[in-house]
Amino acid sequence: MSNNGKMTLEIFRYHPETDAEPRYQSYEVPYNEDWVVLDAINWIKDHMDGSVTYRWSCRMGVCGSCGMMVNGEPKLTCAAFLKDYYPGAVRVDPLVNFPVERDLLISMDGFMEKLEAVKPYIIRDDVNDTSEGEYRQSPAELARYKQFSMCINCMLCYSACPVVGHEEEFLGPAALALGHRYNKDSRDQGQSERMEVMLSNEAMWGCTFVGECSVVCPKHVDPAGAIQQAKAAGAQEYFKSFVMPRSS
């Protein structure tokens, strides 16, 4: 029941020290049309139940901490407005496809390993000294990878990806898009090194192009597009290896 300036939040609760199974707990919060779901959860923590556990920080959609399932949809809770759900109830779950640590807080261990796996940094044979000035990069060259550099690591795409749900080892949308971002950077020379990881079975060939990662991405990174582009580049690399067998 949500009326008279009140709204109901059903929150997924699980405590590793006391619970074998999760449950939902309902809280009635004041309804404020400017509030986002995160504000309502903060209100619960501040005034009703200090034990509700979740992550948050910037409240402006850029730190990537506060991703949760809001009525089954992966969302940044700082960008999900109560007014879009009112007067209905809002059910908040931890992001799916991740193990739950406690309440709305999921384990990021696997995600961090996957990010690291794609070697997300500039790899070069010849490193210039800073005294030689910046590497030149035209606006057109910047445009080739800029979109893929906008990922805030909020992991909503992992919750939207059925492959992630089925294969724990799958590198997943954000990590693959990040690898592609560096491959497309005109300053980088590490594509072949990175491709060794990205061409493995658990990497981009695991993607079946469902495409929902790009639908839920709050920053329009389009990881699905990045992965298909990487596949094309990978196929090229593969065929090149027949034409020009490892000589260098």
Next chain:
Amino acid sequence: MSHATTHQHDVVIIGGGGAGLRAAIAIAEENPSFSVACVSKVYPMRSHTVTAEGGAAAVIKPNDSLEDHIYDTISGADWLADQDAVEYFVNRAPSEMIQLEHWGCPWSRMADGSVAVRPFGGMKIERTWFAADKTGFHMLHSLFQTTLKYGNIVRYDEHFASKLLLDDEGRCRGCAAIELRTGTVRAILGKSVIICTGGAGKAFPFTTNGAIKTGDGMAMAYHAGVALKDMEFIQYHPTGLPGTGILITEASRGEGGILVNKDGYRYLQDYDLGEALDVSDPRHPQKRAMELGPRDKLSQCFIKEKNAGRTIKTKDGDAVHLDLRHLGAAKIDKRIPFVRELARSYAGIDPVHQPIPVRPVVHYVMGGIDVDSNSATNIPGLYAAGECACVSINGANRLGSNSLTELLVFGAQAGTHAARFAMDKPDYDVSGLEAQAADEGERIRRTWFRTRTRSGSERIAVLRNELHDAMEDGAGIYRDADSLDAACEKIAELRDRYRKVVLDDHTNSFNTELTAALELSSLLDVAEAMAHSARERTESRGSHQRLDHPDRNDDDFLAHTLAFRADGGGAPRIEYRPVTITKWPPGERTYGADSGLKRPADEPGEAGEPGEPGEPS
């Protein structure tokens, strides 16, 4: 809280934001055999550096000069900056920025492929590098991703450092930190320590700062006996969204946005900030004038307009309008797309068609942990860098786009010096430090896992809200003796009541209510230093404006305030240290027509616009 476990490294860095990560890379690269611990209460990419928008200043273009950047910084600081430190900072800035470019930061570019720069407040020429209007985000992620290259950087993500550990010689050798997943208190030891924990904007109600900016590192150093320096200097950013305090970057004014009051009048011209050139005038936006004046002055003008009844009433209080409509959709989408996104989401306004209501919001703490120009504190082996530190290059008012550069320059420098210390003084007694960490764990358990039997228990949020009100009312943009007395008194009362806080949650795993309690303790420490430092400084300078002492007083206060924590808490001991003046004697701070800084390069058609920096929308 279970017993302590011990982890040994060469250098321990507390904080995984821009400064901490830059320090980690400096150490890892210069000392490949070193093991560097990076302890952070959040995953590094969540650190607040991520929200910085407008850009980072460094002299790179031929029409600019190091001398000009130094002068802008010193005059912007109202002469409270240490000039040797500013010189070091400005000289190091270009190579640090190029280094970050080499590490992959996607800077916006000119047609010729060189980095683009934009004008910023208080800077006499455009020298602010930018990555559209997500500069901090790109810098942080570039730094974080680069750290993944180094096998000798060991991250302790989601570890809440609560205490510095000092050896028998009084040298800092690590910290006690709660591993949030298990609640275990770990002794994370090193031969030297760097604090990079950011600012403390969360002492105030309206702030651009994220939830994590609670001054923990400042408080830790304060407890260990380091002074907090110049804490009375709090920067209000003139353009935040009312209600939420979300930042609308200064770059929106750098690109030509204007501020108007309820009559549509560009009120800044009434406050010695120059002439209101028409927005179609090719000289608009004029550097060091009007909307590109420094933040302290612009925020003060807002209050004067409000007092004159010329601000706009909104449901979230008074505001003025930031008008970007004349820039057009194409420019807004190319240069400041995040502004449009934020205004649409959080204010329900499309800046292409409507002006954005804005008000000053707490943004940055100029003061911080007292360090010298080598980033060293008075405790051997303890260093600090970034917003948590006060070198000071920011003095009484930081210029926009100097802080992102600061975290690179001084992050790297702190790393280098901490590594050197670790090499020179490698030996310490592990067991003594372990015992301290175990005591800390025991202290936390005893204090916070007690049952709700005592009468008159307090809630964290209630105390935090009262602290916010006390700071806003007492130590806001304008202060006086009465308001500051009231703030000091209120903080003392809150300290008392803090002892009665009882937690709902007495479990170990991810006890975020416990961390909120520890954060509130940090905020009380920091707020106490702020309010007392402000009360003792009986002059007005930069962001510290005393209604009862409206003039700058160089005879008595060309000096840094040092607040030392009193044993057992209570009012801090206040001391002063003279500002280092090298070549720029204190002068009058002028902006607008009087700034006397016209130069050919300011004119369009010269170096000002050699092709639009390309930025895909």
Next chain:
Amino acid sequence: MSGQYHRPHRWAWWTERPGYMRFMIRELTSVFMAGYLVVFVLTLAKVGAGEALAGATPGTIEDVLFGSPHPFAEWIAEMRSPGWMAAHAVALAAAVWHAVTFFGAVPQAMPIFLGEKRLPAPVAMIVMGYGPWLTVTAVILWWVLR
């Protein structure tokens, strides 16, 4: 130790989002297309057989495939039955739908840049998908109908 809670596997995951359902339909179209290809290969075989193999030795594969004296004509007659017509209509719909979704994905998978501007998706779809498709179709039609 791991006190982490792993939520149960969701076997009906594809019912959870319209996007998942669209994905499953797209994948299913390939079944119809594979079926059609089998029929098409058989048709080609009948064409190749013509009348020449009429009266093949009983028990051989030719007998099974082309046991009748007029295999192609009979095959075609069989194909004209309502059941087969319907099957072909379904296969055609599946192929068209697959093509549409394929062309829809082209701009994502193969972006075209003109300087720093990316070709808008609808234009890219026409340039790389519908344009060539319609051209080839027109050429084939012209060749068949001329």
